[in-house]
Amino acid sequence: MDTQKTKKAGLSKALIALTAAVSCLVIYILACVLSPVTWSPDSSKIALLVTPMDDDPDMYAIFTYDIATDQRLLLDEVKPDGVLSAPAWSPDGNWIAYYKVDSSPPEEPAPPPQADPNAKEQTSEKTTAEELFSEENKMLPSFLLDIVKEKLEEEEDIETFDVKLMAVRPDGKGKKVLRVLKFVGDEDARKGLPAIKPEWSPDSESLFYVRTIGDIHYIASLSIDTGEAYVHLFSLGGMPLVSPDGNWVASLLEDTLMLGRVDGTMSKYLKVDELEYSFAAWSPDSKKLLLTAKNVFVLIDTNTGDKKLIRDPGAELLGFGCFSPPGDSIYYLAGYESDDPNSPEPGFGIKSMNLNDKKTTVLFTIPEQIRVILDGDTLAQFSVSPNGRMFLARAIKEDDSGEGKSILLFWDGKTQKIVETDPWLVKILFTDKDLIFEEKLIGKWKGKDGATLISERAQENTYKLTLIEQNDEKQIYTASLYKQKNMMFLYVRSEQKDESIYVKVDRIEPKLLLREEMDHDEVAEMLSKPPESLKQEADKVDYTFEGTRIQ
DSSP states (O other), rough: OOOHHHHHHHHHHHHHHHHHHHHHHHHHHHHOOOOEEEEOTTEEEEEEEEOOOSOSOEEEEEEEEEEETEEEEEEEEEEETTTTTEEOTTTTTSSSSEEEEEEOOOOOOOOOOOOOOOOOOOOOOOOOOOOOOSSSESSSHHHHHHHHHHHHHTTTSEEEEEEEEEOOOOOOOOOOEEEEEEEEEEEEHHHHHHOOOEEEOSSSSSSEOOOOOOTTEEEEEEETOOOEEEEEEEEEESOOEEOTTTEEEEEETTTTTEETTTSSOOOEEEOOOOOOEEEEEEEETEEEEEEEEOOEEEEEEETTEEEEEEETTEEEEEEEEEEETTSEEEEEEEEEEESSSTTSSEEEEEEEEEETOHHHHHHHHOOOEEOOOEEETTTTTEEOTTTTOEEEEEEEEOOTTTEEEEEEEEEOOOOOOEEOOOOGGGGOOOOOOGGEOOGGGGGGEETTTTTTEEEEEOTTTEEEEEEEEETOEEEEEEEEEEEEETTEEEEEEESSSEEEEEEEEOOSSSSSEEOBBBOOOHHHHHHOOHHHHHHHHHTTTTTEEEEOOOO
């Protein structure tokens, strides 16, 4: 029997099955609004990707956040059509790596075609497999590469897009492009980047990353010193699993755990149960891998291939299992029956399990107003600091109206700290030096449409605004007045709803003229325009409130 052909046929079937599996993975990624965080080596800071809570975000931004001081720093951002991935902090603390797809430049009208009698007929060039496998060193068996190349050659039209493998200093300086990777995929593949991140080797000398060729991921690494790149393994997941000793890289391919020596000298293929694994983590001694499924953990000895199923009888849902720093326990996010018999919902918290006696302990109960299940049975992100002293969950906090906000939930064993990340995306238009208080604005105004506006001093440099409609419906607001480029704007916050708007004040006396409400981007655009264009626009303004002082 031809063993080489048998292996090739078997893996060909596996890769075809993997194609369907990856399609399901993309659906999960698109539903994910919270990407994984990365910790600084000293556990004092995190780096994270922040996006609006939207299925189709129009902005991506990477920040560092100092847990003790609440200071944050913007490292990079892209606008519509651009995408960023989750970041990865190097173990030496010097770099933060991530993937980036630049925003598309504005389209310019194409010049009219001009006939050239001497011009030859232009044909579109087909992207070749060799161009896509641009890494210099390929540790994969040649017949595996042949399977992928054959699959690509069968495709009529191959959609590709460029992904930059980036690195930036934690202070925001020294940003550089390490390598430009050509990915094969459509818009869904682009939108999947926020759910993945690269991974550093323990010595910070190499950066492991994934690429997509068709519907297939493979894991590669880049030497920071020499710039050489190596292909190691095919993978279903989007994040490389590098062992703490730096010797092994692992991946899951259907029901097979693939292990490869980083130097390419050895590969192992261990069979695992066909469960829907959501997370995997190495043990501190690099001898075991912990796989997380919905209701069970699987502990695999990577030397012998022995498997142990670990269950928590008191938990209904498991997520993000990882080892404690000594390696004798595991931490995980769990759903369990609530102590309140009247509560139909399960409780959620961070639990630990001693691997020797299987004793479990609830370390921290997550408050009820924080939503941990994001999409069906998908749990929010959870991680532990390198020193093992801080737990962090990315989740959704719901206010009284049921509106959700993205948060960071820190817990150090004694106290919890909740940080909202949505406001980070709103750039500050005005600073304290732009804040003014105009006495003339205080008073009672009768609007042309019959409404009444009452303006009172609330606190120092703030106003209390009461709007009484013709039907006597009353709305109360708090407002601050800012002046920039000879223009005045009220930043108005509702006391009944969790919302805020800007209102441009064109005049106070003899009539109070307020323009229609504006959002952040509209005010930013107005501030960027030259005074001449603003004067021309002023003649066409319809005022939302035009009132005369009556008190």
